[in-house]
Every structure is written in C-alpha cells, then in structure tokens.
Amino acid sequence: METVTVGLGERAYDILIGNSTLPDLGTRCKALGLGTRVAIVTNPTVGAHYLAPTRNALADAGFDVSVCELPDGERYKNTDSINTIYDHLVDRRLDRGSFLVALGGGVIGDMTGFAAATFLRGIPFVQVPTTVVAQVDSSVGGKTGVNHPRGKNLIGAFHQPRLVLMDLDMLGTLPHRELLAGIAEVVKYGVIEDADFFDFLNANAKPLLALEPGVTARVVRRCCELKAQVVADDERETSGRRAILNYGHTVGHAIEAVTGYKEYLHGEAVGLGMVAAARIAHRLGRLAEAESEAQRALLERFGLPTEIPQHLDRAAIADAMGLDKKVASGKIRLILADRIGHVEMVPFSADEVRTLVKDL
Ligand SMILES: NC(=O)c1ccc[n+]([C@@H]2O[C@H](COP(=O)([O-])OP(=O)(O)OC[C@H]3O[C@@H](n4cnc5c(N)ncnc54)[C@H](O)[C@@H]3O)[C@@H](O)[C@H]2O)c1
Ligand SMILES: [Zn+2]
Numbered sequence: 001m002e003t004v005t006v007g008l009g010e011r012a013y014d015i016l017i018g019n020s021t022l023p024d025l026g027t028r029c030k031a032l033g034l035g036t037r038v039a040i041v042t043n044p045t046v047g048a049h050y051l052a053p054t055r056n057a058l059a060d061a062g063f064d065v066s067v068c069e070l071p072d073g074e075r076y077k078n079t080d081s082i083n084t085i086y087d088h089l090v091d092r093r094l095d096r097g098s099f100l101v102a103l104g105g106g107v108i109g110d111m112t113g114f115a116a117a118t119f120l121r122g123i124p125f126v127q128v129p130t131t132v133v134a135q136v137d138s139s140v141g142g143k144t145g146v147n148h149p150r151g152k153n154l155i156g157a158f159h160q161p162r163l164v165l166m167d168l169d170m171l172g173t174l175p176h177r178e179l180l181a182g183i184a185e186v187v188k189y190g191v192i193e194d195a196d197f198f199d200f201l202n203a204n205a206k207p208l209l210a211l212e213p214g215v216t217a218r219v220v221r222r223c224c225e226l227k228a229q230v231v232a233d234d235e236r237e238t239s240g241r242r243a244i245l246n247y248g249h250t251v252g253h254a255i256e257a258v259t260g261y262k263e264y265l266h267g268e269a270v271g272l273g274m275v276a277a278a279r280i281a282h283r284l285g286r287l288a289e290a291e292s293e294a295q296r297a298l299l300e301r302f303g304l305p306t307e308i309p310q311h312l313d314r315a316a317i318a319d320a321m322g323l324d325k326k327v328a329s330g331k332i333r334l335i336l337a338d339r340i341g342h343v344e345m346v347p348f349s350a351d352e353v354r355t356l357v358k359d360l
Contacts, residue, residue, distance in 0.1 A: 019213050025165055038066075041070065041100055041112040046108070089119055096255070111312075128164075128167070132182020137223070171213060191247060201219070205301045248335075280356050315357075333347050
C-alpha cells in the first residue's frame with residue numbers, strides 16, 4: 001500500500017492506494033480517532049459488490065455501522081438525495097462524533113461530502129472511491145456538492161475528507177466505458193503537469209487497460225500526487241492554480257450541455273475538449289502540431305472518441321462555453337498547453353471563442 005498526503009495543515013489527510021486495501025478501512029478510521037457511529041452512503045450497483053466487505057471492515061474495528069442507500073445515477077445528484085441522507089442520520093441519531101463513509105464513484109462521493117459538510121454544521125467523512133474518476137480526481141480535494149435543475153454542481157461546499165482509501169481491485173467491476181472515460185482524466189494530468197507521465201501512459205496503455213496492478217497503482221498514485229499538490233497550493237481555487245485541472249473541461253462541459261448530458265460520459269467529453277484545446281493552442285501558434293496530435297493519438301489508444309461529430313452545432317458549443325463556471329468578467333478563460341506538461345490560462349472574448357470553435 002502506498003500513501004500520498006494532501007498537505008493542508010490541520011486539514012491534512014492521507015490517500016491510501018493499493019490492492020486489497022478495503023479490509024484495512026476500520027483500523028485506519030480507528031487510528032484517526034473517528035467516533036463510534038458511522039453511516040456508509042452507497043448505491044445498489046456499488047453496494048452489490050462492496051457493501052458487505054466495507055461494513056465488515058468497519059464493524060470488525062468496533063464501529064456501530066448503518067447504511068444509507070441512494071439510487072444510482074447523476075440524475076439523483078440533487079438536494080432530495082441529500083435530504084435522504086439527513087433523514088437517515090437523524091433517525092440513527094448520528095452526532096458530531098459520528099462520521100460518514102462514501103462508498104462509490106464521484107456522484108456518491110460529492111453527495112456524501114456535502115451532507116458531511118452541512119449536517120450539524122460539519123461532521124467528518126471518509127472517501128472510498130470506486131471509479132477511476134473518483135480515484136484520480138473527485139475523492140481528493142474537498143469539492144463537494146449537488147446539481148441544481150439549471151446547472152451542474154451549482155450547490156456545494158469545500159469539505160476535506162479525513163481519509164481516502166482506494167482499493168484498486170474495485171476497478172475490476174467497472175463497466176469498460178466508465179474505465180475509459182476515467183482514463184481521459186488521467187491523460188489530462190500528463191498534459192497539464194507531467195510530460196514524463198504522459199510518456200509513461202503512451203508506453204503502458206495496454207497494461208493500464210488490463211488494470212495490471214503495478215501500472216494501475218503507479219498511475220493512480222501519480223494522479224493523486226499531482227492533484228494533492230495543486231489542491232495544497234490553491235485549496236479554494238482563488239489563485240487560479242487549481243483552474244488548470246479544468247484542462248479540456250470548458251469545451252467538454254459545453255459538449256455535455258449541447259448533447260443534453262446523454263451522449264457522452266463526462267470523461268469522454270473531456271477527452272474531446274482536450275483535443276479541441278490542443279487544436280486551438282496549435283492554431284494560435286502556442287503549441288507544436290506534433291504535441292497537439294500526440295494528445296489525440298493517446299486518447300485514441302485508450303479507445304476514447306477524438307472527433308466532435310459534425311452534426312454538433314459549433315455555434316451552440318461556443319455559446320455553452322460562455323455559460324461555463326470558469327467565465328470571469330465577460331472573458332472566457334481557456335486552459336491551453338504550450339507544451340505537453342505545461343498549461344496556461346488564456347482569456348478570450350466570446351467573439352474570439354466563436355471563431356476558434358467554428359473550425360473544430
Ligand atoms: N469533487 C470533485 O472534485 C469532482 C471531480 C470530478 C468529478 N466530480 C463529479 O463526479 C461525478 C462523476 O463521477 P463518476 O464518473 O465516478 O460517476 P458515478 O459515480 O456515476 O459512477 C459511474 C457508474 O459506475 C458505477 N460504479 C461505481 N463504482 C463501480 C464499481 N467499482 N464497479 C461497478 N460499477 C461501479 C456507479 O454506480 C455508476 O453507475 C460527477 O457528478 C462529477 O461532477 C467531482
Ligand atoms: Zn472532469
């Protein structure tokens with residue numbers, strides 16, 4: 001088992017990464033001095049595979065365990081589900097000394113974190129992320145929340161977990177398409193911060209797709225190290241540093257929006273967004289063509305879509321980009337690479353964006 005620490009002073013916490021780590025969950029929580037009552041929040045899909053061992057790991061360490069099951073799906077990432085969690089916590093009389101365990105992907109993690117941030121003005125929580133997206137991204141960094149009918153993740157809070165325990169074996173039951181979509185976020189880390197890691201992914205695409213343990217552990221660990229560093233530098237996204245994690249996301253979110261969140265998984269849309277950002281950077285003379293093409297080629301190797309279908313209206317994509325959360329004072333800020341391993345935030349007017357997106 002490997003440990004990555006998120007260096008946030010009194011809110012610092014460990015990310016534990018390895019195979020067959022789940023049985024250690026209870027003793028690790030005990031070592032942190034977490035209170036006796038714990039509620040596991042999960043959904044039926046994940047629960048069918050991992051609820052029993054999670055519950056046992058906690059019970060064996062002496063915790064009083066209850067389970068709050070929510071329906072599976074992004075469409076349930078809303079305040080109704082948060083109320084379901086609150087009702088469970090009130091019924092079971094969880095108090096300030098209690099804690100929550102998020103057992104699932106990013107949807108469960110974001111909602112459990114938000115319930116923990118707000119119940120009794122804040123109780124501790126632990127992340128047990130079960131998807132690639134959750135292991136390399138959403139479980140680390142303390143962004144929690146739910147969707148509003150008019151926009152994704154509009155309601156939320158910063159609340160850091162006390163521990164993140166990743167069991168890489170859990171990725172083995174993930175639907176193949178979810179695995180690939182998560183890998184798009186993995187490729188993102190190489191482009192924004194680490195050219196050597198990008199090369200490593202190129203050289204190890206096959207073993208990663210096969211979830212070979214050594215390669216998988218190295219990949220998840222490196223993503224967590226990179227995210228932990230960015231979060232430690234800019235916990236609440238005030239300096240702009242954390243915004244680099246949005247590479248590929250401005251176009252990606254716009255593609256998700258214009259396709260009604262139905263055609264693409266988030267990671268797939270982000271992959272398309274990265275290809276778009278690379279082409280835009282090349283067109284502007286900021287990035288060599290070979291480095292733009294290398295991004296597309298690596299995503300393709302991982303079986304991800306790399307062309308925005310012609311039937312998707314470019315003007316609609318440009319308009320949706322103007323609605324993205326990353327818009328500051330009328331300017332649309334794109335994260336663009338000047339080489340693989342380094343990105344910058346560049347502001348554009350809405351007109352400039354329309355022109356750039358037209359030819360994608
Ligand atoms: N907080 C953050 O910083 C952050 C970052 C990135 C994404 N997110 C959020 O994360 C969410 C997406 O997360 P996701 O991609 O993990 O989706 P998800 O949580 O919906 O999980 C995808 C699907 O896989 C199933 N599943 C999960 N683990 C499984 C396993 N081990 N075996 C079999 N099936 C499994 C889930 O039940 C679900 O059906 C979005 O809501 C997004 O906004 C948050
Ligand atoms: Zn993302």
